[in-house]
Amino acid sequence: MSNDLPGRAELVRRASDLVPTLRTFSAWHEENRRIHDEAVAALAQAGVFRLRTPLTYGGYECDTRTLVDVAAELARGDGSAAWTASVYWIPTWMASHFPDHVQDSVFTSPDSLICGTLSPSAMASPAEGGIVVNGKWGFITGALHSGWQAIIAVLLAPEAEPMPVIALVPTSELEVVDDWHTAGLKGTGSVSTVARDLFVPQERFLPLGAVLQGQGASHANKSSRIYQAPLLPVAAASSVGVALGLAKAALDAFVQRLDDRKITYTDYASQREAPITHLRLADAATRIDEAEFHAHRLAATVDRKAAEQAAWTMHERVLARADMGAAVQRAREAVDLLADASGGSSIYLDVPIQRIQRDIQAMSLHALMHPDTNAELYGRLLSGLGPNSLYV
Structure with missing residues (x-):
């Protein structure tokens, strides 16, 4: 980590400083079943969303001990806000395995928010220049504030074994189903999203197996230890x-x-x-x-x-x-x-x-x-x- 990047102690301190703010919004989060925009802005200002973003795009590429300690501090303030932040870190890491020119479109800001899932609850079929996806994904934490979603689908191609794939799609191209009525983590806004005949170009999907093993298509991030x-x-x-x-x-x-x-x-x-x-x-x-x-x-x-x-x-x-x-x-x-x-x-x-x-x-x-x-x-x-x- 270069000297101009915040270290673990500084990032944990920032998270600790957010505890009173997050507690202030906790009742609102439960009542409205999502994270308040001001809470999202406070998390962004503290750099919470940058912890797994590549250095190339202004991120911090933090180690995982930092993730644990930052998430623990955030959860002292509000469980829903902490869970949402921690979930964002995972598809952000996943997106960092895609080709560099795809990442250029996704990480338009160091605080770009990417939601996602690991459940292959959709189907994909080959199409010229890419695939067409149909299906629904549940428990999509943070979808209401995200610009992109990492989706998982099973690709069925003629004379080929079914293959799970991971794709990056703009959340604006997905239908949001407001079905998050739960007893716990009520403020996470973990709604469902739906794809209907959604075309995904070839460059924006990868075999899920490769990403599960930390083997992506990015040249810029290939030497970065956290993505391996x-x-x-x-x-x-x-x-x-x-x-x-x-x-x-x-x-x-x-x-x-x-x-x-x-x-x-x-x-x-x-x-x-x-x-x-x-x-x-x-x-x-x-x-x-x-x-x-x-x-x-x-x-x-x-x-x-x-x-x-x-x-x-x-x-x-x-x-x-x-x-x-x-x-x-x-x-x-x-x-x-x-x-x-x-x-x-x-x-x-x-x-x-x-x-x-x-x-x-x-x-x-x-x-x-x-x-x-x-x-x-x-x-x-x-x-x-x-x-x-x-x-x-």
């Missing part, structure tokens, strides 16, 4: 910090209410005096420490492999997902412990912990974040079996 890793460890490290930050937010929210709360129907005038409070706090804090260990070990592995420019073993790939699942599980356990000890008054919407609990529950149910899915994958490897997923 497999996609799944990169995606895991990009988003795991949100879970850690939500757990820290829950701990902050719980402690702040101690002096103002007694334990109803007991002699405790302050919850702070009760031994059960001490036990819950210690247990939750320990689980947060465990979540932080797994999140940082995941990031350290991705960054070490990048520095070594070494091939990933299957064990390292699977352990990356296992670390992500373990971090999410420990973080959710910590939040649940604190929420259960927060009393009946915590169900009011102006008490943050109820929102934090719903957000981390929603996050932990994500197909790639789910603790059980990732633990099973790791257990298969430890049992001498191969992974039963392409997403490693």
Whole structure:
């Protein structure tokens, strides 16, 4: 990283400075089911959207430890804003594998916003000069503010095996379906998008398998270490910090209410005096420490492999997902412990912990974040079996 670029400490400080602003907008985010424009502008001004943008276009090309720590700080302010920012980092990384002249069209600003998915829920057919795509993608976080979307489709060509492809398309060419009515992460605006006979030129799609392995068509980014890793460890490290930050937010929210709360129907005038409070706090804090260990070990592995420019073993790939699942599980356990000890008054919407609990529950149910899915994958490897997923 060159001397004129902000380092990790500076970027984490900027994210920490955003916490009060994000908390101010958290109720609006839930009510309107999207991130407020002013919150997006504040994130952009802090450079949050540049963390995975190539240096060529004014980005920072940050290491993954920075992603974890920045996301954790943002989540202390608002889970929806943090999740949206972390999701943007992943398709931004994916777009950096496309031919350089395609990137010129996508990264018209260092803060260009790209949404996306890894689900191949659309079909593509060959056409002169490209492909035609039809289909629908759900859970498209940040679509309402994005200029581009990374879509996944299965290309069916005559006398060829079906091949998943990833394509970059302007979001203006997609139909947006306002179907984001959820219990958690309500402010992420994770709507569905639809393609109807959408033509994608040859230059704007790549085999998904190549991008999953960190093998793209960009000459400018070929020597950049952060773009040589497999996609799944990169995606895991990009988003795991949100879970850690939500757990820290829950701990902050719980402690702040101690002096103002007694334990109803007991002699405790302050919850702070009760031994059960001490036990819950210690247990939750320990689980947060465990979540932080797994999140940082995941990031350290991705960054070490990048520095070594070494091939990933299957064990390292699977352990990356296992670390992500373990971090999410420990973080959710910590939040649940604190929420259960927060009393009946915590169900009011102006008490943050109820929102934090719903957000981390929603996050932990994500197909790639789910603790059980990732633990099973790791257990298969430890049992001498191969992974039963392409997403490693």
